[in-house]
Amino acid sequence: MKNHQIAISAMGCISAAGRNITETLQAFDKGCVNVGKVTLFETTLNKPVFEVRDYQPKCKNRTLSLLLSAVEEAIKGYDGDISDKNKRVGVCFGTTVASQLNNIEFYKEFRETGQADITVIDEYLNGNLAEVIAKKYKLKGPRSVVVNACSSGVDAIGVAVSWLKNDICDIAIAGGADELNKIPLCGFNSLGIMSDMPCAPFDKDRKGLSLGEGAGVLILEREKAANLYVSAYGSGSDAYHLTAPHPDGAGLKSAIKEAIGEAGIELRDIDFINAHGTATLDNDKVEGKVIGEFFGPDIKAFSTKGYTGHTLGAAGAIEAVFTALALREGWIPKSAGFQNEDKEIGISPLKKKTEVKGQYALSTSLAFGGNNAALVIKKREE
């Protein structure tokens, strides 16, 4: 099979860092961190979170609303007619919250009375992210929702890349979305991996992750001239544990090797890495070690979780957008939250905004279930 170039024709993103690409770049440039208490729902858990503030939702389903915001930004920046009837436009998104039957009020009512408001289920059945976007823009092509926990967003991009390479569609809208929700807040708290302070990825004194919300979207096309490309995607399973990463990073190594091989480049061609960097003890230790082992301790690396929090199913897609933006803009932001180097980790993220000139960058994602993914993004040769 020919190794087609997959062009990034347009992008969109929304997170606590900004409600669009312009605002996000401004936040990165100034190192602004938009963190605070939970305001979206009542909770007894007092943890800092990264909500999208000053945001008027487009619909009742907040995850879908965030996705719509990112899709609309991408389509606005797309140089073509996304609803062109002659094109097969695939739609693939990653999520965690939007896929779950987790409405507490519905369940509480059912538990207590044996019946509940069934319109909640209708909303759930009509809330498949790919289905909604495909219908809204009258798209004729494959559609799917990927639910690989925290690597869902980047894995959805990987599915879209496979569709394009196999000629299953001509264009793909791919990415991920997740809202800040009570269920994962309680769940991550129960696991003891949430920080009482804003997250500090790769820091010696990191205490865990902070949850966030958002969406990231790429419009991808096969064999089209562009300034940015998804050069390759790779993934691998740890086959180890449901929540803990493999101590040697087996799946992550496999994902990086596949992506580098598919891109047809050498490890030294990667100029910088946008790491998953959740700020949990285990993730950062394993990920940092693998990155250090593969790319050396001096590789330019950063984590944007210090600006966005952990946006779960959206994270890999948001970070793919950030990686592409960094290549396009020629600089990477300081790694917000990072202060002190952890000698146990093989890398030390950047403490200040840094110029980058390379052609290739890597974005990594690790997830519950031992899912690991790596995305190589390429800038057009000047």
Place this chain on the structure above:
Amino acid sequence: MNIQGIGTISTLGRGSESFTKALHQGPVEPKIVEYSPVTKKTIPVFSVDDKVLKDKEALKSCRRADRFCKMAVLAAGDALKDSGIEIAEDEKIGVIVSTAFGPHQTTFNFLDNILDYGEANVSPTIFSHSVHNAAASYIASALNIQGPASTLTDFCFSFSNALQLADAWINQGRCKYVLAGTVDELSPAMEYICDQKLNISELVPGEGSTFFLLSAGKRKAKYCDIECNQSSKGKEDDGKNISSFNNCPAWGWIASGSSFYCASAALMLKNKHIYQNFIELKKDVSAEHSDNIKNIRFFDKTKKIVFNLTIS
């Protein structure tokens, strides 16, 4: 791509042998269960007997797994075993799990925790099993598969999307084999939802898991060749094909259950036996035993071919 192995778990039991036997026997009676102790309302279901899920050897690395994961691990493991293929160390296997509703009973258990014990006192074990990809994770660890793994959720299109992605991964050379399948479970809340949303006199809810070991088309198929979605359009009708019957007379209505039709069709082609309770015969195909049957197609409601199985 080719089907090399099949694993099934349903109300009919475990494994392709019990599935074949059940296909011979025809439809079975559903169980009647009470889904709410408050209203005492009941519903007929095709549920999986817990005894079927007791396999200490196959599930030794899944001791804490829920029913959802256990069904998937057993079906996936059986598909691999059924193929008889020894996977070499350098041969990559991918895993694609598709599910319409995910491990919702575990999600509801987690909600029970929040309601009963408060937000700060919930079980981390239950939470970690409530993610849709827990089954894929258990399959990877139980079978020591380190290739790519993905979980898709697309309601009734879950299985066809999994097949399409498996085909793409194999064509791309991402893996030599893919274990692709479906898993969906019943729960009291789901039974209530089905009671409200389905016409129970026609569609009796079911649960189970079906997995296939798939390989590139160039390898001789143990069962048959399978094409899915777009790749099956334009195939000539040679007058000797049959269409699988779009109903669920034995394993029940499962949103992702087209995988069960796929398994039954593959078994019909391999066994050269038409299980008439489960298919709609064309006029020129009437014999129960037929060497003529070369092709079985499964259609969705819009008459679009979802998958197309062929034996050479």
